[in-house]
Amino acid sequence: MRANANEHIVVGIATAGRRDVLEKxxxxxxxxxKLPDRVIICPATDHDFDESIISKLPYPIEVVRGARGLCAQRNLILKKxxxxxxxxxxxxxxxxxxxxxEKTISCFSASPDFVAMTGVVIVDGALGPGIEHDEALRILSSHSECTDLTPDTIYNVYGCNMAFRASIIRDSSAAFDENLPLYSWLEDVDFSRSMSSKGAIGQSRSLRGVHLATKRGRTSGVRFGYSQIANPIYMAKKGTFAWSRAFFQMGRNVTANLARCVNPEPWVDRRGRLKGNLVAVSDLFRGRLHPRRVLEIS
Known part of the structure; x- marks a missing residue:
């Protein structure tokens, strides 16, 4: 199925601290x-995007600015x-x-009951030290296309690549929860579940890509470790994350941080994450656990 030329598709990119990565x-x-009809970029600072590139690209770019934080930046994009x-x-x-x-348009056209879709990450650098530019290109070139447009129903989309029907977002005034600040860990789950009452959430094998998971521009280990506890509990309380999933997620993260803190991976601050886990547990018992508390942690 070819893309409908009358369909509009906009790409939104929130970015922080990775100017050269964004340009590539x-x-x-x-x-x-199918080129995007618009690309909306929300940089965390003026230095995070070189606007001189705009005139060199074959699609229109709009730049929006506001508060730093993935959810806040994506909400600015949604307003456009x-x-x-x-x-x-x-x-x-x-x-x-x-x-x-092109396939995103085709998938939504073929599956009108779906309000959100995500693709298959061929290789995810988040599971290791990250992937370099040339290696990502090699991986992409070595994989053939998939013509199956039928999506599988899933619990949530994956934040590195997620597509939504704009009309559903507009009509429901949907927004990313800015109580999940900075890196906004699990914001993709939170937003997916808030949209799930409007229609199905799917993954299509015809949508493919490589996630480089560049390690620059990341939240500190202590802050991330705090979010590993605070965010799942906050989301479970408000109903966008099943308690069973929240406990599993927290248990897996704490176990990994504890097991690897003696001999951590070079690209992961396990000791910092474990410290953040412990600070969050302490806050839980003191009755002051909240995702935004991470802003007070250095």
Missing amino acids: MLWQLTLQR ISHDDLVVFFDDDFYPAVDFL
Whole structure:
């Protein structure tokens, strides 16, 4: 199925501290068979995006600015999608296959009951030290296209690549929860579950890409460790994360941090994360655990 030329699709990118990575990703978007009708970029600071590149790219770019934090930045992007049919959020270090946007339109057209979709991450650098630019290109070129547009129903989309029907977001005034600050860990789960009452959440095998998971621009280990406890509990209390999933997620994270703190991976601050876990547990018993408390932690 070919993309409908009348469909509008906008790409939103929130970015912080990865100026050169973002520029490479924007050039990757020029390879899309269906170019985005707009790309909306929300940099955390003026230094995070070189606007001189705008005139060199074959698609329009709009820049919005506001408070730092993934949820806050994505909400600024959402405020700009009033007339677009589909909105796709990419991380600034996600390289989509050349047919990603074209197939996104086709997938939503073929599955009208779905309000959100995510693709298959061929290789995810978040599971290791990250992936370099050239290696990501090699991985993409070695994988053939998938023509199956039928999505599988899933619990949540994956934040590095997630697409939504803009009309559902507009009509329901949906927004990312800014009580999940900074890196906004699990914001993809939270937003997915808030949208699930409007329709199905899906994953399509025809949507593919590589997540470089560049390690620059990340939250400190202590802060991230705090969020590993505070965010799941906060989301479970408000009903966007099942308690069983929250306990499993927290248990897995604490166990990994504890087991690896003596001999940690070079790219993970396990000791910092474990310290953050312990601070969060202490706050829980004191009755002051909240995701925004992470802003007070150095």
